[in-house]
Amino acid sequence: MEQDYTKVEPQIEKEFQKIESEIKDNKKDPDVELITRHIELEEVYQAFEKIGAVSREVIDIAMAIAYSSLKSDLADVPLWGVLVGPPSSMKTELVKALRGLSHIYYLDTLTSNPFSSGYVAPKGRKSYDLLDELDNKCLVIRDMTTLFSLNEETVKKLLGELVAIYDEEFAKFSPTRGLKSYKAKFSLLGCITPAALNKHRRYIDMIGARFLFIRLPELTSERERKGFGIAWQSEKRKGLIKYAREIMYSYITQIDGKNPILLPEDVNIQEILNGLAVLVSRGRGTVLTKQQSFKDDEGKDRTYYEVEDVQVEEPWRALLQLRGLSRYLAIVRGKETVTTDEMKTLAEIGLSTMPVDRAEAVQQLFKQLNTRPSLTSKELQALLPHRSHRTFQRLFKELEALKMVDAYKEPDGPPNQPWHWFLREDIQNALTKAYGIENMPQVEEEVKELPPPNLFDATETPNDRTVENTF
The missing domain is CATH 3.40.50 (Rossmann fold)
Known part of the structure; x- marks a missing residue:
């Protein structure tokens, strides 16, 4: 009231x-x-x-x-x-x-x-x-x-x-x-x-x-x-x-x-907290990459990034942190139990707890879900022009190593087409459930307004999927 x-x-x-x-x-x-x-x-x-x-x-x-x-x-x-x-x-x-x-x-x-x-x-x-x-x-x-x-x-x-x-x-x-x-x-x-x-x-x-x-x-x-x-x-x-x-x-x-007393979290809230704990633990993981180079068929130098090591914490500490914070948020807001309002707040915290460049990429992939389920590194760079195409190529490799994104190529496309990156199902579900379908972030700039994707923005490398070239 x-x-x-x-x-x-x-x-x-x-x-x-x-x-x-x-x-x-x-x-x-x-x-x-x-x-x-x-x-x-x-x-x-x-x-x-x-x-x-x-x-x-x-x-x-x-x-x-x-x-x-x-x-x-x-x-x-x-x-x-x-x-x-x-x-x-x-x-x-x-x-x-x-x-x-x-x-x-x-x-x-x-x-x-x-x-x-x-x-x-x-x-x-x-x-x-x-x-x-x-x-x-x-x-x-x-x-x-x-x-x-x-x-x-x-x-x-x-x-x-x-x-x-x-x-x-x-x-x-x-x-x-x-x-x-x-x-x-x-x-x-x-x-x-x-x-x-x-x-x-x-x-x-x-x-x-x-x-x-x-x-x-x-x-x-x-x-x-x-x-x-x-x-x-x-x-x-x-x-x-x-x-x-x-x-x-x-x-x-x-x-x-x-001296407020909270009712236990229901099963739905527990599932959302579990998903957000995975998001946080992977998002703040450490990925060590090394720049490699080779000469293409025309003798030009090409560079790419190779993942050397990955360290991702188990999600238990993140779960305890998020669960505790959700309970205190509920009390501050005058609630009798943790609700989906707190889950939306935790989703924002989960994104802001990871390094800002990772958060930007994940947010853009999530915002585009209603219009296009995947983005190439050049399309993402068009949405976030303050970072370079090369930065996003390296970033997508980090996120892939952290099991936050995956990629595919068009079956009938040319052999040197770019990778199309998308959120892994568990990460997508964690954010969708936390925000709620009715509260999903709106697209700030629709992909359809971008220039047509250039299917020749990457060159095949000896390692193909594990590496991606930069110009």
């Missing part, structure tokens, strides 16, 4: 006037106060939409991860999520809104050795390790970009430690402090820019993924217009930000006070 806002609006106005008064009284960052009246989720959305353009699903995800530390029995593994977006994309405002909660451990960034160091404090003083502070907390890191911009060896060392820490136990020996052991289960919510993440993405997937990445959607023209309008209301922005923080803080506190 929708809330009657004619009764609530006067109260909201009164609450906001109080905040403005505090700011005018030179309180630079007045404490966030608990709003004791009943708060609807729609109020949280509206509060954030007044300070910037942010997706409602991203708001839900942030609150779900934050709440998971308060009721950790619904997830078998910790929820670690990272918001990925360019600067000024509302990441900071969103995570700062969680600071008022008692179980939030908020940091602006991390040092190069934060969790357990070998530092020994001078006599009479105590050495502090971050892991000692985090059990049953939610670690919020406002800026992971700074950390990921450190030298490569430092970042790899920290990521390696995080892999062990995720399993809730961590032991480390140092010459100065000896053996130190920790037990800590905590959720994590961080923010990073795409450029910083891409520098280390392959290594993150290689050592075993523990993060779910949530790429913030690009601004639509309408959201951009609204964003400019908000930016010109700077005299009210500080008050609006504080009010958004108070609304989110109060809403999560309200949820926790109700």
Whole structure:
């Protein structure tokens, strides 16, 4: 039932006037106060939409991860999520809104050795390790970009430690402090820019993924217009930000006070979660390719990519991550059980958790299902012109090695025709079931508008299917 806002609006106005008064009284960052009246989720959305353009699903995800530390029995593994977006994309405002909660451990960034160091404090003083502070907390890191911009060896060392820490136990020996052991289960919510993440993405997937990445959607023209309008209301922005923080803080506190209980997932939801777990585990797998070359019949040099090694995790961890997150999303949304709404959100997370070039290819193949079941690498490049034809040829080989796509050639076509790539049945079914038939993404640019496919855009190689040429 929708809330009657004619009764609530006067109260909201009164609450906001109080905040403005505090700011005018030179309180630079007045404490966030608990709003004791009943708060609807729609109020949280509206509060954030007044300070910037942010997706409602991203708001839900942030609150779900934050709440998971308060009721950790619904997830078998910790929820670690990272918001990925360019600067000024509302990441900071969103995570700062969680600071008022008692179980939030908020940091602006991390040092190069934060969790357990070998530092020994001078006599009479105590050495502090971050892991000692985090059990049953939610670690919020406002800026992971700074950390990921450190030298490569430092970042790899920290990521390696995080892999062990995720399993809730961590032991480390140092010459100065000896053996130190920790037990800590905590959720994590961080923010990073795409450029910083891409520098280390392959290594993150290689050592075993523990993060779910949530790429913030690009601004639509309408959201951009609204964003400019908000930016010109700077005299009210500080008050609006504080009010958004108070609304989110109060809403999560309200949820926790109700001690919500969820009904078990039905068989349909279980099947969708299983399919999405396969999508995530394959999508963030590691594929090592090597460029090879040969001379064709005309003596011209031709190059292609050969898969050297493939590493794909089993889907069990991904299933536990997605199942846990779906449950907390359902609670945040006021549901009694996990529904297909949560599955649609998880499908978006599943796509954004894989590297962006893979996600783009999978999304385009899925969007074209209603008009054409397959695409050549040149047709995909026409849809995504910011990447080269050569990139998509290599990319399709990666996706094939990960068992996400397959290919065929026309039976009566010329011998040097290109491969036609399509989603494997299990991947296609996972996305179709998660989105629901009525919610399938619409085609943004129909294939029929593309130039006629050139059946001579590839040359046969000695290995044929296992390799594909680039020009």
